[in-house]
Ligand code: C2E
Ligand code: CA
């Protein structure tokens with residue numbers, strides 16, 4: 001398939017006077033990319049820290065640029081957000097993730113949950129619930145397998161609107177995850193006010209837990225609080241055994257990170273799941 005193979009990224013590196021041109025070129029290319037189906041998804045395993053089994057994955061967007069090769073989301077998502085192109089791109093990602101999940105189940109793989117990132121712009125568009133409902137119907141997946149990852153920026157721009165959209169989504173049976181917790185404006189109030197099922201502790205944070213005692217204290221408190229509120233905690237960007245040990249000792253529920261696996265092309269993820277979950 002188009003998305004298999006190396007995961008080495010190429011980068012847009014605009015020089016000062018070339019920046020405007022580069023941005024225009026990038027925007028044009030991004031527009032065409034939607035029509036030309038140049039996007040694909042890679043899947044990063046999520047591991048349950050109690051059972052040691054793979055219980056899910058996160059779908060991460062990749063752009064196969066015809067000249068530049070695989071382009072990382074950090075290189076184009078900000079512009080996609082700005083131009084509104086994230087709406088069709090995000091809709092494609094949601095559809096593709098559910099189609100792939102259904103295909104895996106049909107192949108006899110053990111069902112695992114699939115997490116899809118939802119951008120603020122996409123969330124605000126208003127018809128997100130309708131899109132989610134359609135995608136679940138079309139793909140025929142168990143809605144409980146779908147987890148939507150939302151960031152705090154979504155909650156800040158329209159708190160009341162966000163609650164009602166989230167409550168509608170919950171009625172479909174999908175899970176809601178608060179992504180990148182520990183960065184930016186993180187507020188514990190979000191956890192009580194919104195119907196989240198899961199909280200993801202940001203990588204920048206996980207990175208420091210064994211070297212910085214303040215980060216460690218905060219991480220421990222977040223996990224304890226989340227537990228009391230009935231939320232599952234997922235640590236992202238776990239790279240070392242020491243980080244894993246600390247998280248496990250403090251009751252974190254799940255992890256994802258290079259320690260277990262980088263994001264994988266669909267075929268590689270299926271193989272990884274077979275090999276590790278023993279089917
Ligand atoms: P994110 O949602 O926080 O996703 C986790 C990022 O951390 C991914 O980067 C993943 O490859 C990377 N990562 C995972 N484990 C490790 C680790 O152990 N060490 C290090 N250094 N990195 C690790 P990626 O795939 O480049 O995605 C970057 C961001 O782009 C995502 O951050 C997310 O905000 C955004 N993104 C990706 N796909 C989508 C999408 O379909 N829609 C939207 N709206 N945003 C997306
Ligand atoms: Ca995410």
Ligand code: CA
Nearest residue numbers: 179180200236
């Ligand atoms: Ca994240």
Ligand code: CA
Nearest residue numbers: 180202203236
């Ligand atoms: Ca992050």
